[in-house]
Amino acid sequence: MFRFIYVLLCLVVFNLTQAQTADKAVLFTVADTPVYSDEFIRIFNKNLDLVKDESQKDVDSYLKLFVSYKLKIKEAQAKGLDTMPTYLRELGNYKSQLAKNYLTDTKVTDALVEEAYHRTANEVKASHVLIRLDDNVSPQDTLNAYNELIKLRSRILKEGFDAVQKDVHNGKTVYAENLGYFSAFKMVYDFENVAYTTKVNQVSMPFKTRFGYHILLVEDARPSRGERTVAHIMINNKRDDKLEDAETRIHEIYKKIQQGESFESLAKQFSEDKSSSGNGGKLATFGGGQLSSIEFEDVAFSLKNNGDISEPFESGFGWHIIKLLDKSEVSDFETIKPELEARVKRDSRSQLINTSIVNTLKERYKVQDNPEALAYFESIMNEGYFLGSWQLPKDFTGAKTLVVIDKKTLTYEDFGQYLFKNQRRATPRKPFNVLIKDYYEAFLNANLMQYQEENLENESEEFAHIVTEYRDGLLLFDLMENEIWNSSKTDSIAIQTFYTANKSNYNWSKRIDADVASASNKNTIKTVKKMLESGQTPEEIKEKLNANGSIEVIFTSGIMDKSHQALTADMVFEKGVSKIYRHESAYVVANIKDVLPEAPKTFEEAKGQIISDYQVVKEQQWLQSLEQKYPVQINESVLNNIKAKLKSN
Incomplete structure (x- = not known):
């Protein structure tokens, strides 16, 4: 990295x-x-x-x-580092990765990106019925599934989806499911297309995806939830705190918020997300699906009004409290376009781009096919191909030209070896003419793309x-x-x-080993100061003051220098109980158990x-x-x- x-x-x-x-x-x-x-x-x-x-x-x-x-x-160059195998391998990998950005069809890509933007900005609520079918399903089974879905479509329009769902869903061969709201990239592209082109309260005609045949009921459509800007206070759920666990500490902080203390001040003092605590817990603006925590995102989007604060909740990162700072609609097209383009190229809809590229390359490189070739390969196929035991015949005419791509000639031998290497014991059975046609298209397309990539430095x-x-x-x-x-x-x-x-040049700055108490009420911190001076521990003080569900004081303990978030910049580093300092919108007092002077490291x-x-x-x-x-x-x-x-x- x-x-x-x-x-x-x-x-x-x-x-x-x-x-x-x-x-x-x-x-x-x-x-x-x-x-x-x-x-x-x-x-x-x-x-x-x-x-x-x-x-x-x-x-x-x-x-x-x-x-x-x-x-x-x-x-x-003089040391020959440009000839080392590791260097050549990494450069080759990078070139291949970089080439993906150039091996594309701009017009088709732009159209798909614009379509994706519209679908990102609008959510669809749908339910569907799926009849599962394997790739090698017979034409009769396909027809039976189609006809069955036509009947179910009529029933849904008359009886409603719930009645049909109870009747047909078995979770094995037939699935009748409520999918809720979704937007672009949440479903396979074939499914998404039908969802966005079917009107609300209408049921689609049967259509195919890689899972089988579906019908789809669109129940509602609405604008996307947009973006949220929030602040949060986080306590790590894997912390090594001597005083209390993460859940206890986050609820103490939540109590202080309910008592009227500043969210931003508490975030600065206690949040363990160091990337945001100094800014009052504020996070960068995000939209749906952008965060790695579904729990966090769901809570953020559930807050309705600016200033609303969530109850404590747990995610995979720790315990949180969220405050909604701002909410907005979906980003404008130009802002979100790069992200959408990257997602389009990773999605199944990229096949449309690939098809357009292949057609363009065929014209650019003046591809010359051999019409007799496919018939020859059909003639040498046998049932062994579906069992993984097929071999090229001994009299195989490998030297003959199969196809010419610009200055590159591919022979029967090239395609024959491609067929041999791609046979699988579980290859779905299909007519030999269909099998050869499918493999030839894949072989030609791969070689067209490879030839373009090999020549890209000359073309771009x-x-x-x-x-x-x-x-x-x-x-x-x-x-x-x-x-x-x-x-x-x-x-x-x-x-x-x-x-x-x-x-x-290498020295420790002056530090203290201390227990630092924070309270929003000045009288409370005065009481804490007296209790510390009398020798009471943080645990004893909290037990007495944080009674009846109220959190009046929070302690931070350990070795700290002037930059620590719990301390004020002007705190005097002397052993004993310090004076009371104003810190953010709270008050702090420290029991300094030891002062560690500046010292060489x-x-x-x-x-x-x-x-x-x-x-x-x-x-x-x-x-x-x-x-x-x-x-x-x-x-x-x-x-x-x-x-x-x-x-x-």
């Missing part, structure tokens, strides 16, 4: 091109290898708004980064550029891993020496940061050696022209 992320970061910062021509202005050379000005300008402009470091927005500073990058790529300049970017990113990762990042395994003595020389305590700092220094020294190995010559006149051009823009 780290390798993939690193490569993607390289692509953002250094979006290289595949080819250069000799007539472009040379900005600099690395050991006589030219780097051109238009490449640098394009990369600089593209990344100007992406980099956060203001120094990298300066041309001279950015040029230093770019030169360092080119030096590293030069070294990687954009694809070629991205592949080159990723290629260099992989090289850079492997080089950095070998030269710098593995130093913790090989440079143990050097790292220890580095730590000794820089020990003053041992090597083991600071090891991670030491290794990171050491690697930075080592990389700087390594780059200096690369500059000696591969002399860099910068063309100052070209650089000045670049600065003038960028300034004028």
Whole structure:
């Protein structure tokens, strides 16, 4: 995962091109290898708004980064890292994955995306009757199922769905089910199509999916539930708290909310979702199906009005309380389009895209079929194919041409081996002419797609550029891993020496070991302070004050520094019971059992940061050696022209 992320970061910062021509202005050379000005300008402009470091927005500073990058790529190539099997395999996998974005039909895809958006914005409530049928069902069984569904359709229109459901559902061969509300991508595409094209209170004609034959009653249609913005307080259900379990703690917090305390303040003090607690528990806006917790989503969508707060509930992540901050309709088309496009390509409706692509490729590559071929293959088939024991005949004419795809010729041997490898002992029986036709279409389609992918770098300049970017990113990762990042395994003595020389940079800040009490009522916290001063424990204090179902005080215990969410920034770190501090919309007091002063970290305590700092220094020294190995010559006149051009823009 780290390798993939690193490569993607390289692509953002250094979006290289595949080819250069000799007539472009040379900005600099690395050991006589030219780097051109238009490449640098394009990369600089593209990344100007992406980099956060203001120094990298300066041309001279950015040029230093770019030169360092080119030096590293030069070294990687010199070491032969671009010939390593692992590198070639990963690059090949990436090319195949990337190609999927280019092997598509834009018009068909756009139409399907627009259709999916309409269906995402509207939900359908439906019930259906399904008669299960296998793929190899006989024509007579198919006709019987169709006729039976026609009868059931008439009954539903007359008697209602519930009556038919009670009569026919057996959960084995016939299913009569209430499906509730659903939207795009929730059902197989064939089913979804019928659901969205059948009017409310109407029953469809019988139709087929991979599960069998259905009829479908549309009971209602409504706009989608849209999006929700919520805040939450979460207590981890796998916590190691000495005072109480997660359920007890979340109900204590809920009591404080009911007593009028600020939800946002309690989230900041006690929520264990660190990604949101500092922001009062607020989460990013989400729509239906976007969260990994169905329980959380259902509760969020059940809240009706802004400001409504749920009761505590448990999900797979912990115990929660949710506050509804805002609700909105479905996102506009342009916002949601990328997500819908990705889902369309993963869904069964993508077969429509594939069919369109294949038809286009057949024309582009001027596919030349051999009309006699399929008849020949029908003649050599036998029943052994359905048992997994079929063999090509000894006199098989494998050298004959089967089909020509542009410059690629596929022979009888290619298709014969395809048939042989795809036979299965449980292959459904079908007439040989149908079997051969189906397999030939699959064989031709696969080879058309493969041929396009193999030639994609020649057909798409954009694809070629991205592949080159990723290629260099992989090289850079492997080089950095070998030269710098593995130093913790090989440079143990050097790292220890580095730590000794820089020990003053690695220190613990001042910390306390304390029990910190929080209460919204000032009189309550005064009482807590007196009880702490008298030596009472947090458990004893809670037992006395949190009586009759009321939660007046919550404790947080452990070792903390100034940044801890339970503490105020101005709290004085001294042993004993502290004064009372105002914190968020509550009051806190701390029983400081021990003060841990600033102190040097041992090597083991600071090891991670030491290794990171050491690697930075080592990389700087390594780059200096690369500059000696591969002399860099910068063309100052070209650089000045670049600065003038960028300034004028």
